[in-house]
Amino acid sequence: MARIAVIGAGMGALAAAARLAVAGHRVAVYERTDTYGGALRRFERDGFSFDTGPGVLPLPAVYRDLFVKTGKEPLEACVELVQVDPSSRHVFADGTAVSLPNASRAGVVAALDEALGAGAGKRWGDFLVRAREAWDRTRRPLLEEPLWPDWQVLAEREPYPAVPHKRLLRTRRAGTLAEVGAWELRDPRLTALLEGYALAQGLDPRTTPASAAVLPYMEHAFGTWYVRGGLRELARAVYERCVARRVEFHFGADVTAVREKDGRVRGIELADGTAAEADFVVAGVAPGVLERLTAGHGVRAEGEVPPQPAASGRLTVLLALRGARPEGTAHRTVVHAPDREAELEALFGTAAPDAEPTVTVLRPGDPRSAPEGHEAVALTTVVPARLDGPYDALAERVIAAAERAVPGLRERLLWQEVITPAGIAEATGAGGGAVPVPALAAAGGRLLHPSNTTRVPGLYAVGGWAHPGGGLPHAGMSGALVAGLIVEGPDFRGSQ
Structure with a gap:
């Protein structure tokens, strides 16, 4: 039985802790x-309650x-999972709106044909077939296996397939998500639908590899889910599973250093001057924090993936509305x-961040989220990596955009919180x-994440800033990979 110290109580860290405890280790x-x-x-x-992080759960199988x-x-048995249907509603720049059924390719095709015109659904359906090919090629190495030592193979190969071009009598391979939209979807509304998946992750579709097609594929293939009471209930359930498996928790415990001796991790030091010995340390923290905890000596092995570009942030506006949620309202x-170009330049270019944003509106209709006869609504948008506030003007633009989806919003507003x-x-x-963004293939490896192992024997990285990257499913997979590496050793080849 090994002593294992886990730094941080994020979802990846909790997933690793529960699995390690079940394997017989002493986990704190x-x-x-x-x-x-x-x-x-x-x-x-x-009496209002809001999720301030993710509002829906993809891939609950994790x-x-x-x-x-x-x-x-x-x-x-621990949480109530509800399939969100429709999966999402989309309001486009020209005022066109469409609701997409959950996990139904045929239903999505029919809905797009009806809303956007004949042929739109087929183009999107054909795209999903190609996206599935990219998913099948990358699923195991990106999500279910430790990062390959020769990760450059993933970085160099674009898994999204080439598409025959009728006029040129040859195939043409899209290099970016924007090229997929322009060459294959050929409708600004379908392009907005596609690029919205990249924007939600804080990615620029003009430079994001075509392999990001796996993001809409995951949603359409495996569905979108909500946890009754809010996704915070999922965190509660995982925490309680850890407690049931006798994982020790120390809150308000600020770790200030990872201790090494004789070339191997030996434990951690805390801000109050105490220390905890450990045979393994699992760090669920951002890269800069981990570097600080190891005294800046560097924990990444030689030949690791390149540093990622600065990740974007999120601004969330919580709205307490008088009046009940109307019947038939979409959850998301x-x-x-x-103006697509203005938004992209404001987010990822050098333009002032004052363009009208893409906004996700969450209206769960959960009786636990608001007093009877009222509604809790959460609005989220991506914030440029270079922007550190103030956010008042952006919050107003977010609310203005949401009015296109929530008629009479301002008249119903009781209060807001940013x-x-x-x-x-x-x-x-x-x-x-x-x-953090989810790991994606191609693009020279700039959207891969550092491996879960480090140059320090016994020290592992878990969570969104390590392989396989950000997102709730990816956090759970990260926990499984770290547990497998500790329990089975360096010969561990991934989950089955």
């Missing part, structure tokens, strides 16, 4: 804040597997920006409130 989690869950937080006021492997009670609506990147930074420890 040290979290600098007063609660668990990382970005999965909750804001409550006057957490179903976690609960199967760590106890007798399945995930559905994406209001697309009226969650800035600084609030995210406080919850997660990531500088600037940056949100």
Whole structure:
């Protein structure tokens, strides 16, 4: 039985802790804040309750597997999972709107044909077929296996297939998501639909590799889910599973150093001057934090993936509305920006960040989220990596965009609360409130994440800033990979 210290109580760290405890190890989690869950937080006021992190759950199989492997009670016995239908509603720049059924390719094709015109659905459906090919080529190396030592293979190969071009009598391979939209979808609304998946991750579709086609594919193939009571309930369930497996938790425990001796990790030091010995240390922290904990000696092995570009942040505006949610309201609506180029330049270029943004509107209709006869609505948009506030003007633009999806919004408004990147930074420890992106192939490896192993024997990295990157499913997969590497050793080749 090994002693294992876990730094941080984010979802990846919790997933690793539960699996390691079940394997018979003595696991202790040290979290600098007063609660668990990382970005999965909750804001409550006057009987209203909001998720301040992710609002929907893709690929719930990751957490179903976690609960199967760590106890007798399945995930559905611990939380109430609800399939979101429609999966999403989209309001485009020209005022066209479409609701997309959940996990139904035929239903999505029919909905797009009806809303956007004959042929639109087929073009999107054909794209999803190609996206599945990219998914099949990258699923295991990107999500289910430790990062390959020869990760350059993933960096150089574009898994999204080439498409025959009728006029040129040859095939043409899209290099970016924007090229997929321009060459294959050929409709600005379908392009906005596609690029919205990149924007939601804080990625510029003009430079994001075509392999990002796996992002819409995951949603259409495996569905979108909500946890009754909010996704914070998922964090609660994973935390309680850890407690049931006798994982020790120390909240308000600020780790200041990772101790090494004789070329191997030996434990951690805390801000109060105490130390905890450990045979293994699992760090669920941002890269800059991990470098600081190891005294800046560097924990990445030679030949590691290149540093990622600065990740974007998120601005969330929470709205308490008088009046009940209307019958038939979509859980999630994406209001697309009226000027694509202006938005992209404001987010990723040098233009002033004053363009109208793409905004995601979450209206869960959960009776636990608001007093009877009222509604809780959360609005989210991406914030440029270079922007550190103020955010008042942007919050107003976010609300103005949401009015296209929520008629009479301002007349119904009781109060609002703004969650800035600084609030995210406080919850997660990531500088600037940056949100990590999921790992993607191609693009020279700039969207891969560092491996879960480090140059220091016994020290492992877990969570969104390590392989396989950001997002709730990816965090759960990261926990599984780290647990496998510790339990089975360096010969571990991934989950089955």
